[in-house]
Amino acid sequence: MQPAEVERIADLARLELDAGEVQRMTAELEAILGYVEALRTLDTTGVEPTVHAIPVATPLREDRAVAALDPERALANAPERSDFAFVVPKVLDEDET
Amino acid sequence: MAGDRFATAAQMRADLDARRVASATLVETALARAEAAAGLGAFVHLQPERARTDAREADVRRARGDPRSPLDGIPVAIKDLMVQEGEPCTCASRILEGFVAPYQGTVVAKLRAAGAVIVGRTNMDEFAMGSSTEHSVYGAARNPWDPTRTPGGSSGGSAAAVAAGIVPIAFGSDTGGSIRQPASHCGVVGMKPTYGRVSRYGLVAFASSLDQIGPFAHTAGDCALALAAIAGHDPADSTSLPEPVPDFAAAQRGDVAGLVVGLPREYFAEGADPEVLARVREAVAELERAGAKTREVTLPHAPYAIATYYLIATAEASSNLARYDGVRFGRRAEADSLGEMYRRTRSEGFGAEVKRRILLGTYVLSAGYYDAYYRKAMQVRTLLRRDFEQAFGACDLIATPTAPEVAFRIGEKTADPLKMYLSDIYTVSANLAGIPGLSVPCGFANGLPVGLQLLGRALDEATLLRVADAYQRRTAWHEQHPALDWERAK
Numbered sequence: 001m002q003p004a005e006v007e008r009i010a011d012l013a014r015l016e017l018d019a020g021e022v023q024r025m026t027a028e029l030e031a032i033l034g035y036v037e038a039l040r041t042l043d044t045t046g047v048e049p050t051v052h053a054i055p056v057a058t059p060l061r062e063d064r065a066v067a068a069l070d071p072e073r074a075l076a077n078a079p080e081r082s083d084f085a086f087v088v089p090k091v092l093d094e095d096e097t
Numbered sequence: 098m099a100g101d102r103f104a105t106a107a108q109m110r111a112d113l114d115a116r117r118v119a120s121a122t123l124v125e126t127a128l129a130r131a132e133a134a135a136g137l138g139a140f141v142h143l144q145p146e147r148a149r150t151d152a153r154e155a156d157v158r159r160a161r162g163d164p165r166s167p168l169d170g171i172p173v174a175i176k177d178l179m180v181q182e183g184e185p186c187t188c189a190s191r192i193l194e195g196f197v198a199p200y201q202g203t204v205v206a207k208l209r210a211a212g213a214v215i216v217g218r219t220n221m222d223e224f225a226m227g228s229s230t231e232h233s234v235y236g237a238a239r240n241p242w243d244p245t246r247t248p249g250g251s252s253g254g255s256a257a258a259v260a261a262g263i264v265p266i267a268f269g270s271d272t273g274g275s276i277r278q279p280a281s282h283c284g285v286v287g288m289k290p291t292y293g294r295v296s297r298y299g300l301v302a303f304a305s306s307l308d309q310i311g312p313f314a315h316t317a318g319d320c321a322l323a324l325a326a327i328a329g330h331d332p333a334d335s336t337s338l339p340e341p342v343p344d345f346a347a348a349q350r351g352d353v354a355g356l357v358v359g360l361p362r363e364y365f366a367e368g369a370d371p372e373v374l375a376r377v378r379e380a381v382a383e384l385e386r387a388g389a390k391t392r393e394v395t396l397p398h399a400p401y402a403i404a405t406y407y408l409i410a411t412a413e414a415s416s417n418l419a420r421y422d423g424v425r426f427g428r429r430a431e432a433d434s435l436g437e438m439y440r441r442t443r444s445e446g447f448g449a450e451v452k453r454r455i456l457l458g459t460y461v462l463s464a465g466y467y468d469a470y471y472r473k474a475m476q477v478r479t480l481l482r483r484d485f486e487q488a489f490g491a492c493d494l495i496a497t498p499t500a501p502e503v504a505f506r507i508g509e510k511t512a513d514p515l516k517m518y519l520s521d522i523y524t525v526s527a528n529l530a531g532i533p534g535l536s537v538p539c540g541f542a543n544g545l546p547v548g549l550q551l552l553g554r555a556l557d558e559a560t561l562l563r564v565a566d567a568y569q570r571r572t573a574w575h576e577q578h579p580a581l582d583w584e585r586a587k
Binding site for chain 1: 195434437443
């Protein structure tokens with residue numbers, strides 16, 4: 001694990017880290033990844049991955065309209081809103097284009 | 098008077114039925130004790146007005162001879178990640194500052210339908226990521242047995258609230274041990290039900306394939322009442338199991354004669370405090386005197402459980418926590434562009450442990466590492482499940498220590514995340530395998546509580562409750578309580 005790698009994943013996760021945080025996280029992630037290396041010693045050839053411990057078939061419900069959260073409630077926690085929309089800063093900037 | 102400070106819900110119910118006390122009094126007493134114990138950091142939010150109204154209504158129902166359930170009028174607490182319509186829900190995070198839940202979670206709806214009176218919301222590690230309740234925006238919660246120590250975590254506030262006699266029942270969530278480990282450290286009973294037994298609708302997600310809500314109480318009997326109130330299929334949670342819910346209360350008063358208790362060789366080998374292991378062995382001997390048989394079993398992949406857990410849990414968390422972007426709810430940082438707003442909001446809103454886990458999870462899911470880490474962990478998860486399937490071919494339940502040591506000191510592990518993760522070494526496997534687990538007080542080491550963990554087959558909570566109940570009928574550890582001298586010292 002290198003500091004540049006930590007910066008890359010921080011960017012993927014939309015996190016900003018200062019130089020001190022990058023340094024600390026690099027060391028901590030390095031230690032954790034070192035610990036999980038133990039899994040590599042296990043032969044898992046042909047072992048099916050477990051996504052859910054208790055498998056259930058995807059349940060289907062009747063195709064019928066049911067009451068959902070009404071727009072007023074859905075917007076009640078909005079940091080900024082306009083009528084029935086969430087307002088956000090402009091979408092494009094030099095980083096996002 | 099509200100009677101014994103450490104009364105169980107069952108005792109409170111008897112007092113309510115006999116008109117020796119009113120729910121209004123029980124609730125007022127719980128609120129006053131929560132205030133007096135503010136230094137404990139167990140609660141992050143009290144809801145006195147709603148609780149008083151609910152208690153009065155419960156008293157009216159009882160006066161009519163029409164209580165809704167054994168929990169009608171009983172004060173309870175919920176962890177600050179269970180949404181309750183019209184109340185805050187912050188997950189002890191700055192990023193959910195000011196959030197008021199716009200809908201009712203299923204467990205809260207079921208508790209209200211049972212008449213239980215929610216008095217407040219309990220402290221936790223931010224987004225349930227931690228084993229000590231130190232990673233909270235409200236500050237660390239403290240252990241009622243020794244306020245210089247942590248109550249464990251992440252549901253440490255709920256465990257402390259029960260241990261300190263504030264409420265007889267509290268609810269938490271358990272993703273890798275977050276109910277059982279604090280129950281062990283605080284000397285109370287704590288149960289993680291089978292994955293899917295209790296609806297997750299309205300439980301703020303940490304790791305969706307592992308999270309499960311469960312109760313804390315002084316006794317297995319109270320846990321049975323609490324689980325009965327919240328269990329059952331919910332169409333709003335696609336992972337909730339359609340299986341019928343047994344009568345957990347009837348599971349009590351059963352004897353344990355003939356049950357086979359498996360003792361996993363790997364869990365008694367090394368790594369645990371010898372005093373803790375001694376208490377657990379004594380508890381197993383007590384179960385033998387009660388007529389249970391014991392048998393050594395093996396869970397050969399146990400040494401890989403923590404690594405597997407931290408890969409899967411962080412991968413799921415990094416995905417679940419993507420929703421905190423400042424757009425629709427919670428805290429938003431000022432910025433000139435959307436991208437900058439996302440980054441600033443998340444960087445200011447999340448604490449260090451949450452960032453660490455998001456980074457690890459993002460890394461293990463990222464291109465080039467997915468197979469080596471995430472897929473590998475899911476394969477080892479299969480091996481861990483098979484270990485339990487094999488073991489349960491030879492025994493009815495498994496007994497282990499809940500935690501490798503007693504409650505540790507505040508600040509002792511915060512500088513070393515990996516050391517903190519190892520607190521969950523005996524508990525994470527149950528989440529990975531989806532099976533139920535319970536911690537019951539089994540004595541003391543250096544004056545601090547020790548927990549015996551019982552693990553059962555999927556959907557067999559009843560056997561765990563029955564064995565824990567039988568054990569508590571033969572022992573009095575759960576009748577020992579902290580001195581609460583910190584209350585005066587605050």
